[in-house]
Amino acid sequence: MKKQYNTTAHGLMMWAQGELEHVGRIAAVSDKDIQYSYAQSTVYGMAHLKDAIYQYVNKSPNCPMKHDLLTIHAQVIRVMQHLKDEYHLNLDDIRAFNTRKVLTPFTYLKNKNNKKTRKYRK
Numbered sequence: 001m002k003k004q005y006n007t008t009a010h011g012l013m014m015w016a017q018g019e020l021e022h023v024g025r026i027a028a029v030s031d032k033d034i035q036y037s038y039a040q041s042t043v044y045g046m047a048h049l050k051d052a053i054y055q056y057v058n059k060s061p062n063c064p065m066k067h068d069l070l071t072i073h074a075q076v077i078r079v080m081q082h083l084k085d086e087y088h089l090n091l092d093d094i095r096a097f098n099t100r101k102v103l104t105p106f107t108y109l110k111n112k113n114n115k116k117t118r119k120y121r122k
Contacts, residue, residue, distance in 0.1 A: 003102035005052035009065040012053055016072045019046050023079055026087075039087040043080050044094050047103050050076050054104075077108055084109050 007015070022042040029035050053073045057066055083089060091106050 003048075003051065003100075005048075005055055007052055007056060009056065009060075009063055009069060012049070012056060012069060013065070013072070015049055015052070016076065019049050019076070020079065023083070026083070036087050036089070039083045040089055040094055043083050043089060044097050046076050046080050047094070047106070050080070051102075051104055081109055 019042065022038070022045075026035050026038045026042065029038065050073060053069050053076070057063065057069050057073070060066075063069070084091070091109060095106065
């Protein structure tokens with residue numbers, strides 16, 4: 001079963017802004033247990049956001065906001081990787097929330113030393 005998000009580009013941008021704001025709130029809390037739980041919840045929400053953006057861009061390839069959405073998609077993945085590493089999140093615990101099996105696999109979060117997506121000239 002593949003989840004259909006049926007969102008708009010503007011809705012995705014607002015969703016992304018809300019999810020990215022959570023990261024600052026996580027760092028503002030001093031209790032490690034609350035940070036862990038909040039980071040885990042945020043990564044789960046970002047996984048849905050990442051899938052929704054990818055689905056929208058593939059469904060609407062001529063969208064004028066396509067470049068912006070792909071940039072946000074990359075940012076969301078980087079933030080998810082950062083949260084996983086910073087707060088030592090257990091991906092198996094996050095997968096346990098995915099009881100309906102609607103999220104794509106977390107293969108992009110497994111290796112800390114992922115290849116860079118941008119190539120720079122010397």
